[in-house]
Structure formats: structure tokens, C-alpha cells
Amino acid sequence: MSLNRKLISYGFTDLEKSRRFLDAPELQGLNDDDLFAGLAAAADPDLALQSFVRLLAGSRKAVLTAFADEGRRGPLFRLLGASEALGEFLMRRPEHLDVVRPGPATPAVVGPEHLRSELLLAVDADPSEDNPVAGVSGPDAYRRLRVTYRRHLTDLAVRDLGHCAPVDYLPVVARELADLATAALEASLAVARAELGETYGSDVVARVRLAVIAMGKCGARELNYISDVDVVYVVEGDDLDDTTVTRIGTGLASGMARGVYSAGPEPALWEVDANLRPEGKDGQLVRTLQSHVSYYERWAKTWEFQALLKARAAAGDPELGRRYEEAIAPFVWASSQREGFVEAVRAMRRRVTDNIPREEEARQLKLGPGGLRDVEFTVQLLQLVHGRLDESLRVRDTVTAIGALSAAGYVGRSDALDLDDAYRYLRVLEHRIQLVQMRRTHLMPEDESALRALARSSQGCLVTVRPSPQSLHDEWQRTRKLVRRLHESIFYRPLLINAATLRPEDVQLTAEAAQARLAALGYLDPRGAMRHIESLTGGLRRRAMLQRQLLPILLAWFADGVDPDAGLLGFRRLSESLGESHWYLGMLRDSNAAAERLCAVLSSSRFITDLLEVSPESTQWLGSDAALVPGTFDAQWQEIQSKMSRHPEPGEAIRLIRLIRRRELLRIAIADSSHLLSQAEVGEALADADRAAILGALHVAESQVFGQEEQLTHVVIMAMGRQGGREITYGSDADVLYVHRPLQGVDEAAAQQQAEAIVARLAALLTQPCKPPVLAERVLEIDAALRPEGKQGVMVRSLGSYREYYRRWSLVWEAQALLRARPLAGDDDVAAEFLQVIDAVRYPEELSETDVREIRRIKARVESERLPRGADPSRHLKLGRGALSDVEWLVQLLQLQHARAVPALRVQSTLAALDVIASEGLLPGEDVATLRESWNLATRIRAANVIWSGRGSDLLPSSRRDLEAVARWCGYGPDSGSDLEEDYLRMTRRSRAVFERHFYGY
CATH class of the missing domain: 3.30.460.10 (Beta Polymerase, domain 2)
Structure with missing residues (x-):
């Protein structure tokens, strides 16, 4: 096999450049099989080869030791082929090559206390102290801190790249990255204390306590390989004036940021971003706890409470940090009750999307449609809406939150699984892209060789077949579509607005208070309603949890109907019939139309309720207009x-x-x-x-x-x-x-x-x-x-x-x-x-006067003989004055008289015949309109009688409750039964006048 063919088979793309590196003197004496075996493990063999040669040139002995160890060879080349930046760190600091070691079957997890100790020891600070002070300061302290940080970062990257399932390992990596960043903040703050001690005196500085509150991904312990670390500062001083406390607190915060980000022999780590503080860039860098609380009580905007969801005391004074967390938690979990909260969060998400440069939108892993922000906004909105009353949702990181939302039933199991898989996959892609240069980016590469390397590095160490750039692109697009679909169905779930406005007393009542509230809503049998509620919500099964979420909203919607007691009873029977059907309660949770429709029919229609009880699977039609199209x-x-x-x-x-x-x-x-x-x-x-x-x-x-x-x-x-x-x-x-x-x-x-x-x-x-x-x-x-x-x-x-x-x-x-x-x-x-x-x-040639008189005689006889005894003629929908019979007999008389000459009248429908009568001028247009309106209203009321009671009736109801139910079905608003009655009586009086004028001729 020629060298070029061999290089192609191993995944090389720049053949000419790679051949030159293979001829480099640094590789003389190395076994080619071992070399290519190592390069085969690399996501980007071109990059791995170049970095390996450069590494050999700087520290041949240490590198050859790692190369000679078969267990270390693979991890070394995986690292060099995935991260040029970490390869350069090892070139600068070859003494840290020892972190490249054989990986265990289950990579180790390094805890936050260990990382904190390591970085504090790097600056000669005592890890056992709550507010440690570094023993070194200045550039040397920064160098030692950053080198130790990058050593641990390299160790983590080796373990991450060596894992067989990166998506499974993703939460571990993200937590350790956040813990490593937190440790760096703690060590840098220790250096800042030492430096300020030289200016103000160590005793004075020690009396100023600063708590560093991590926000965003660092606060949630789900950090990226390279990212700004968002923070908020809280300061407090013992027996010091406010000016001194603020000056020293600001010095500590600024010094801490300088320690990780200022220029120096060892490059900066990442930027410390304090723009999430009260008033943003225009606000004070440090504030007292009381000042924070006052701001959130009076001035904070909706997006600030969403940001506080991730707030965590990360460094500095632990007791002050704990008090900050306790003080701001009530603001976070009450924020969804702010007017327009849900709409504001949704609008914010849209603004983020709208502000993406057009040329970047199709490549965005984070901000674009179907990206990480869609997942994060969806999860955070659900947490903030439901977490006010459900403490199981009060978690910071996205993966855990998805699991909690699923366990509590706020997201369906399959949707939660899809959301979790998609989030992990997108985060792994983001990590692999950032690892290359350790640059903060969220854009998918466009270069084919970079895409090929990304496809390889994101698949795990056990994958032997190199995936193609196209397969990566296809999988990414499928994931984007999935995320976008889930985001739109969950994030824009209409019930969220209703859930956000529920008060604690709506869902957490004593039995007596609950019955009083049910009575206030209009339930006639509050005790019976409570029995239904207890049956529906009792136990720990998923169905009970979902119904505990839904019922506070559904109870109010049942109360909007005519018979809320019947609505709740029907809901209980329907729920029991459907048992553990996974789609039923999920549909009600996710579809506002389905939930409102169900509440409306159960509390307003015995007819539909009875049919649903014996055909409960038909409930799934409620969520789809298409499913409700009648069959031809x-x-x-x-x-x-x-x-x-x-x-x-x-x-x-x-x-x-x-x-x-x-x-x-x-x-x-x-x-x-x-x-x-x-x-x-x-x-x-x-x-x-x-x-x-x-x-x-x-x-x-x-x-x-x-x-x-x-x-x-x-x-x-x-x-x-x-x-x-x-x-x-x-x-x-x-x-x-x-x-x-x-x-x-x-x-x-x-x-x-x-x-x-x-x-x-x-x-x-x-x-x-x-x-x-x-x-x-x-x-x-x-x-x-x-x-x-x-x-x-x-x-x-x-x-x-x-x-x-x-x-x-x-x-x-x-x-x-x-x-x-x-x-x-x-x-x-x-x-x-x-x-x-x-x-x-x-359709006779002619209708004789004798026939007309006979028709009139029969009509009068029908009115006198067939009307039920005691029935009020003004309220009978079929035979009453101006009702269905009057309209139909008049129309049919005109058809008998004119259908032979007017073929368009040869129709079976009363309404179609009225259309022709109007167009042919057989009756005045306003009279036809009156007949039509009367006929339609009477027909609608007849249908409503059946729908409401399950029994047919040809009478306009006289009971206020029945009249109200019929009015609702006829399109009237609440408490409009008397309006329907008045409209019907007025309309039929007018219709009767038209009938008598044209049927009897007077």
C-alpha cells in the first residue's frame, strides 16, 4: 500500500503536510506500527501528528515514555487529535505529561473539595480555612494557579475523550468543569486577599467578607470547557464603614477576576463576567445582602429571576453565600406570579433568536432554533412555573431538572428522554468544538476535515469506523428538529399561563378550606367533589401526580360550565376508564384545546359525557381539530x-x-x-x-x-x-x-x-x-x-x-x-x-285553491291537536308559534306552488329552499331572513336539549339551569339564559307574523 493510500485510510486529509511531518527527524527510531496505531485513535490524525512531533521536539524523553506505554499511547493521541490548545499546554509544561495515563473502564470522578484543595495549595493557601489567604501573590501566583488549573483540565479531557459513551459522561464532565472553575475562583480570591492585605492590612481585609455567587452554567454545575464564568458578588464587613467595605470588596472582586484573566506568562483561563448583577454593567460591582434583597423586591425584571434560578454560592465566605441563597430563593419561586411572566420569558427567547447574525443562524448549536437555548428555556420555564409549589423541581442543572420534570409528570416520559438525549448530544458537540482551540464558540465548523474530526471525537473511544461529515450533519439536523418540536409543544404549552397564576391556596388546602373554595366556585356538592379529588390525586403513581397538577386548573374550568359537579364526576369516571393510558393526561397537560374542550363537555353535556364513558379512547380527538372532522x-x-x-x-x-x-x-x-x-x-x-x-x-x-x-x-x-x-x-x-x-x-x-x-x-x-x-x-x-x-x-x-x-x-x-x-x-x-x-x-303543474285550503286546514289541525296538552305554544320548538313547523310549512307551500316553474326550488333542505325563495323574490328578503333565523335558533335549541340532558325535548326549557345550559350550547355567554329566552320569544313572534301573512294571507 502506498503511503498516500495508507494516510487516507487512517483519516488524514492534508497528505503533503503530513508526509513532511512523518519525515521529521523527531520520529526517527519510532516503530511505524505503534505510531499509526496511536494516530488511529485520534479524531484528527493530521493535528495529532503535528502536535506529537512538536511535543517530541520539546521534551523527547517524557514523550517517548508515554509513547512506549501502550496503555498511555491511545489517550495521548486522542488528546493531541482533539485539542491543539491542550497539546500546546503540554509543550509549555511537559512535566505534566503524567496526567496522560491509561484510562479505567469507568473514568474517575474528581470531587469539588479535592479540586479546591489542589488549587489553593498551588498558591500556598490553607484549604481548611473558610476565607484562605494565599502565601504568594502577583504574576507567580497567577502562573501557578493557571498551570494547576490546566493540569486538571487536561486530566479531565483525557478521561472525557477516553470514555466509550460521551453523552453519558457529559454531566460528570460539566460538573467537574464547574467545580474546577469554582476552585480557580477560590484560589484567585485567596491571592487577591493577600495582595489587598499589603495595602489595607491583613486584619482589615479579613473583616470584609465576600461571597462569590456563581450564575449560569457555573452556578448550575454544568459548565463548558471554555466559557465566561458569570458571577454576582455579595459583601459584608464587621465594624467597618460602608465606604471601606465597598472599596475592599470591590478590590477583592477585581483582584479575583484579574487572577484568572489578566495577561501573563501562562495564558488567561476565562473571563469573569459580573454583568448579571443588579442593574447590570451600570450597577455596583459589589453589594451588601440587604442591597441585593431590596433590588429584587423593587426593581428586578423577569429575566433576572430566571437567571437567579442557577445562583449558587461558589467561593468566598460560605456563611454569607448561604444566607444569600436563602434570601433570594423566595424571589425565584414566586417570580412566575408576576404579571405577564410566561409571556415575558417567551418573548425573551424570541429576542435571543432574532439577534443571531443571519450568517450564523444555520450553524448555531446554542442560540439557534433547535439549539441548547431551546432546551434550557423550556426546562427553566417549567421549573419556574411549577417549582413554586413543587419543591422537587428546585434543582439547578438542566439534566437533573429534565429528570425531575419527568418524574413529577410535567413532561411526558418519552419527551423527557428525547429532550435529555438531545441536550447531552448538543453539549458534547459544543465541548468537542471548544476543545480544539479552547475558544468560546458555539458554531458548527464548515470545513469538511473539521467536521470529520468532530464526528469522530463525539462518538466515543470504542467506535472504530470513522463517521462521515454527512452522517454528523444529518444527526445534528434530526436533533435540531426534535428539540424545536419539543420546545414549541412544551415551551408554548397554554396551560403554563394558567398554572403560573395559581395561588398556593388553590392547590394546598385543608379539607374544610377546599370545600369552601369549591362551593365558592359553584360546586353544589363540595363534599362529593372532595371525594372525587381525593380519589383522583391519592397515591404516588404517575397518574395521581399528573392529576394533582391538572386539577387546580381543571376545577376552575369545570366551574365555568353549567354543572361543575357533573364535570368532575365525569372526569373521574373517564380517568378511571383510561387507567394508566400514557397519552390521556399528557394530552390534557400539553394541549390547552384538549383540556378546555374536555372540561366544557363534561360540565355541560350529559350526552357527550355518557358516550365518552363507553368510548374513552375517543378523548384523544379533543387535542386535534383534524381528528374531529366527521367521516364522510x-x-x-x-x-x-x-x-x-x-x-x-x-x-x-x-x-x-x-x-x-x-x-x-x-x-x-x-x-x-x-x-x-x-x-x-x-x-x-x-x-x-x-x-x-x-x-x-x-x-x-x-x-x-x-x-x-x-x-x-x-x-x-x-x-x-x-x-x-x-x-x-x-x-x-x-x-x-x-x-x-x-x-x-x-x-x-x-x-x-x-x-x-x-x-x-x-x-x-x-x-x-x-x-x-x-x-x-x-x-x-x-x-x-x-x-x-x-x-x-x-x-x-x-x-x-x-x-x-x-x-x-x-x-x-x-x-x-x-x-x-x-x-x-x-x-x-x-x-x-x-x-x-x-x-x-x-312538483305539480298547478296547486289548486282547494289544495291550498286543505294544506291550511291540516296545518291548523296539527297546531290544535298535536301540540302536547298543557304545552305553551310560544315555547314549543316544533309546533309552536313561529317555530320549525311554521317555517317548514310555509316553505313547502311555496315549493308546491312554484317548483314546477322554478327548478331550483326542487331541493329537500329547508335552508336551501329559503335561499332560492329569497333569490327568486318569492318572499321579501327581510321576511326570509326572519324565517331563517327563527328556524336556526329553534333547531339549535332542540339539539342543545339533547346535548345537555341526554334526552330529546321540543320545549324551550323553563328551568333556569336548563335554560342556562341550552344558552351556552347556542353560543351565549355565562348567565345568559334569560337572553336566549327573550331572543327566542321575540324571534318566533316575528316569524309567526311572517308565516301568517304569507301562509294564511292575513
Whole structure:
């Protein structure tokens, strides 16, 4: 193999330069196999080779000792191939090559006390003292401090790069980096004490206590390899005037920062940033504890409390630091109750994104969409909102916080796992990028060779196949999309705003106080409500924890409904039915729409509550508008056919058909309650569900009958009444006509018997109890009372019989009823023939005055005889004055009079007919508008009666509570029952006047 091919196989990219280094005299005498074995471990073999040659040139003996040890060779080349800056440190300080040692299977963890001791000893300070003073000062102290710091940093990098799973080791690395930075601050502060002692006297300086409060990632013990260390200073003095305390405190803080960042023989470590202090850059560098407290009480902004979430006493006087932590904690955990808190945090996140230079946005690991800031802001917002009442969330670092949020149920398990994995992965990428030059950067490299090295160094020491730059890019993009999705779904979770405004007394009440609060909210049975709450929230299971979070908000939303007691009871039953279903409570937590919709229907609809109890899995529709789109007739019929093919047994087939209809009724009702459907769309969707069920039942009935005897006829079902007009509501009967046409050559009497057997079986199938019984089943009643001769006539007639009947004996009321006839189920050809038969009847050439008088006489008779005894005509929704019947009879009279000349009037829908009546000028436009408004309101109230009580009623409620419930469903606000009543009575009075003027002619 040629040298070039060998270099390529080992991952080299700059072949010419690497060949020159391989020819360097420093490598003479080294075993090539050992050399290439070491370079194979390096993420960037070009960099590793160059640094190795330069290292040999400076300290050959120490380097060869490490090279000769097979256990140390791999760690050495991994370090040199990942960090040019740490390689240069070893070139400057080869005596520290001993930190490159064989790594154990589980790398050691160096504790904070050990690091503090090491760095204090480096400046001759006593680690046992709370406020130690260095024995050296000036440049020599800074050099010793920085060299010791970098020795430990190099030791950590060797262990990190040698770990088989960097994402697992990431929290350990981040903690140790923060502890190392804290130790450097402590040692540098010891040097500052020594230097100020020379000016003010060591006794005076000792009387000034300074606490260094680490903020940001250092405060949370999740620091990067290179980062500004954010701090806040707290000062206090014994028996010293304020000016002296402030001057010395400022000197200590400035000296400490100088010790780690000023120019010197050993380069600076990182910048100490005190801009998070009160008033920022314009504020005093050091403040007393009382001054801090006063500022946070009066002047602090929302973002400052978010920053304080990470505050930790890191260096300096430990007792003062502890008091600072205790003093500011209440501000942190009460901050979410500030007006507009959640919105302010969200706005801050958007500003961070908006301020990214456009050319950097696509490369940002930290600030860009799907970056580390998305994770951190998401976690911190949840902590601040919920941590006020849940102390388990009061942790500083992001990884631990994600685990706490998951354990307490604020984030779903899978989302928390994804968030944790993504955060660790992005942090590992950030660490590897920073390690190269030990520069503060969060940008993904653009150079292909740098991307290749990054891909290799971030995978762990056990990966033998070098990942490609493209695979790294793809994984990073997948992670960004995942983080962005989680950020948007959790960070913008609407319930956060509600949770932020909860008071402690809303969720932490004694039994007596809780009952009083429930009563104040409107619960009629506070004791019963408490029993439900205790059942839902008792225990340590995850479901109970989630319900403890949700119930304070849900209880208030139930109270916004008409019957909060029923809402809470329904929620308990639903929760018990769904058991440990992972999606249910998570959906309510994450989706404001789902939670509000559920509370609204449970506290305002017996109909929907009953159906949800037996179909609890349907609750998942609440979180998605798309899931609430009613199924089309074609989709339902296709599903029914599939069910019948797999379950040919009639009892099981009809059970499944009825379950499909029940499911669609529930979907339509929820969509209706969520204002996703217009009233016309509700009627059409309900009609489609009935049509699919009747068609399925007809096929089942025919299969039973034809299974016992030869087919003799085709049966067709024609929809009539509101079913024909596709304007039905919940619980409506299906008005139908049965038609059959015998097959050619068969005995007509036998065909008639077969048709009667089919329709009898059809009705039985649709009304018989399901096995097993299904609660809340709304049986589809078939009503054939509009057939010729009414209830006295035969149930089903042949096509020829209908033709003859309508030719010889048809009455005008039957022509009126046929106006709404529409094919519902059965043979299309027979249905088309039947329509030809009835079109001449329902669209007559002329309507005689005798027929008009007869229609008027029948209408008056209906009003006097069919109105229930004792019913108030002004409140009856169907037969009352100006109600549904008045509008429909007037429309149908106009259709009988004009449909022959105006084909557009040949429609089954009342509303569609009104549109034509208005456009053709058959009635004045304002009269049509009045009829339409009255008809719509009466229809809506009829639907609301069923929805509210689970039972049909044709009366405008008189009970205040029932009236309130119906008003809510009709779109009125709270306490508007009387408004609905007044509107209905006024509207129907106007409608009645229009009806009488045009129907009776006066």
C-alpha cells in the first residue's frame, strides 16, 4: 500500500503536510506500527501528528515514555487529535505529561473539595480555612494557579475523550468543569486577599467578607470547557464603614477576576463576567445582602429571576453565600406570579433568536432554533412555573431538572428522554468544538476535515469506523428538529399561563378550606367533589401526580360550565376508564384545546359525557381539530363493508355498524361543541352517519332473508322529513318510505312478503339491544308514518303500487311530504324510478285553491291537536308559534306552488329552499331572513336539549339551569339564559307574523 493510500485510510486529509511531518527527524527510531496505531485513535490524525512531533521536539524523553506505554499511547493521541490548545499546554509544561495515563473502564470522578484543595495549595493557601489567604501573590501566583488549573483540565479531557459513551459522561464532565472553575475562583480570591492585605492590612481585609455567587452554567454545575464564568458578588464587613467595605470588596472582586484573566506568562483561563448583577454593567460591582434583597423586591425584571434560578454560592465566605441563597430563593419561586411572566420569558427567547447574525443562524448549536437555548428555556420555564409549589423541581442543572420534570409528570416520559438525549448530544458537540482551540464558540465548523474530526471525537473511544461529515450533519439536523418540536409543544404549552397564576391556596388546602373554595366556585356538592379529588390525586403513581397538577386548573374550568359537579364526576369516571393510558393526561397537560374542550363537555353535556364513558379512547380527538372532522358517508360505508366482510354473523355485524354510528355521533357532537362545524354541517354529518348505518343494516337484513330463501325483490329506503332534508339533530328519528321492485317473473305476493320480512328485520336490527349491551346507545328509530295511508297503510309497497296509488288516491299532504324524499339505501335504479314517479306528484303543474285550503286546514289541525296538552305554544320548538313547523310549512307551500316553474326550488333542505325563495323574490328578503333565523335558533335549541340532558325535548326549557345550559350550547355567554329566552320569544313572534301573512294571507 502506498503511503498516500495508507494516510487516507487512517483519516488524514492534508497528505503533503503530513508526509513532511512523518519525515521529521523527531520520529526517527519510532516503530511505524505503534505510531499509526496511536494516530488511529485520534479524531484528527493530521493535528495529532503535528502536535506529537512538536511535543517530541520539546521534551523527547517524557514523550517517548508515554509513547512506549501502550496503555498511555491511545489517550495521548486522542488528546493531541482533539485539542491543539491542550497539546500546546503540554509543550509549555511537559512535566505534566503524567496526567496522560491509561484510562479505567469507568473514568474517575474528581470531587469539588479535592479540586479546591489542589488549587489553593498551588498558591500556598490553607484549604481548611473558610476565607484562605494565599502565601504568594502577583504574576507567580497567577502562573501557578493557571498551570494547576490546566493540569486538571487536561486530566479531565483525557478521561472525557477516553470514555466509550460521551453523552453519558457529559454531566460528570460539566460538573467537574464547574467545580474546577469554582476552585480557580477560590484560589484567585485567596491571592487577591493577600495582595489587598499589603495595602489595607491583613486584619482589615479579613473583616470584609465576600461571597462569590456563581450564575449560569457555573452556578448550575454544568459548565463548558471554555466559557465566561458569570458571577454576582455579595459583601459584608464587621465594624467597618460602608465606604471601606465597598472599596475592599470591590478590590477583592477585581483582584479575583484579574487572577484568572489578566495577561501573563501562562495564558488567561476565562473571563469573569459580573454583568448579571443588579442593574447590570451600570450597577455596583459589589453589594451588601440587604442591597441585593431590596433590588429584587423593587426593581428586578423577569429575566433576572430566571437567571437567579442557577445562583449558587461558589467561593468566598460560605456563611454569607448561604444566607444569600436563602434570601433570594423566595424571589425565584414566586417570580412566575408576576404579571405577564410566561409571556415575558417567551418573548425573551424570541429576542435571543432574532439577534443571531443571519450568517450564523444555520450553524448555531446554542442560540439557534433547535439549539441548547431551546432546551434550557423550556426546562427553566417549567421549573419556574411549577417549582413554586413543587419543591422537587428546585434543582439547578438542566439534566437533573429534565429528570425531575419527568418524574413529577410535567413532561411526558418519552419527551423527557428525547429532550435529555438531545441536550447531552448538543453539549458534547459544543465541548468537542471548544476543545480544539479552547475558544468560546458555539458554531458548527464548515470545513469538511473539521467536521470529520468532530464526528469522530463525539462518538466515543470504542467506535472504530470513522463517521462521515454527512452522517454528523444529518444527526445534528434530526436533533435540531426534535428539540424545536419539543420546545414549541412544551415551551408554548397554554396551560403554563394558567398554572403560573395559581395561588398556593388553590392547590394546598385543608379539607374544610377546599370545600369552601369549591362551593365558592359553584360546586353544589363540595363534599362529593372532595371525594372525587381525593380519589383522583391519592397515591404516588404517575397518574395521581399528573392529576394533582391538572386539577387546580381543571376545577376552575369545570366551574365555568353549567354543572361543575357533573364535570368532575365525569372526569373521574373517564380517568378511571383510561387507567394508566400514557397519552390521556399528557394530552390534557400539553394541549390547552384538549383540556378546555374536555372540561366544557363534561360540565355541560350529559350526552357527550355518557358516550365518552363507553368510548374513552375517543378523548384523544379533543387535542386535534383534524381528528374531529366527521367521516364522510363513503368512508363510513367502506368501513362498514369491511366490518361485515370480516364479521358476517348478523348480530356481530349490526353491533359493529351501530358502534361506528355511535362513534360518529360522538365525533360530531365534540366538533359541534368546539365550534368546528356550522349547524348545516352538523345536520349533514348526522344524516350521513344514519344513512351509513341504515344501509349497513339493510345489507345485514337482506343477507339473513336471502340466506333462507331466493331473492325475489329489490328493497329501497327513501329518506323523508328532516332526514330527507339532511337537517336532523341528535336523537332524531329516521322518517322513511319503503319501496320494493320484484324481480322479473317472480310471484308478486311472494315478493311482497319478502320485502316485508326485510324491512321488519331491518327495524329489529337497528333497535335490538347490543350484545354485550352498550351504554349511552342512541337507538336509531325508523319511522314510516309518512307512507301512503299513514299508519293504516302497508309498511312497504311495490314500485307499481306507489305509481298507482299516487295516480289515483294521493292527497295533498302526501305531495307535501314527498318534497323531502331522497334515496337513502338500496338499489340505485329502483330509487331513480321512484323519484320519477313522485316528481310529478311533489312538483305539480298547478296547486289548486282547494289544495291550498286543505294544506291550511291540516296545518291548523296539527297546531290544535298535536301540540302536547298543557304545552305553551310560544315555547314549543316544533309546533309552536313561529317555530320549525311554521317555517317548514310555509316553505313547502311555496315549493308546491312554484317548483314546477322554478327548478331550483326542487331541493329537500329547508335552508336551501329559503335561499332560492329569497333569490327568486318569492318572499321579501327581510321576511326570509326572519324565517331563517327563527328556524336556526329553534333547531339549535332542540339539539342543545339533547346535548345537555341526554334526552330529546321540543320545549324551550323553563328551568333556569336548563335554560342556562341550552344558552351556552347556542353560543351565549355565562348567565345568559334569560337572553336566549327573550331572543327566542321575540324571534318566533316575528316569524309567526311572517308565516301568517304569507301562509294564511292575513
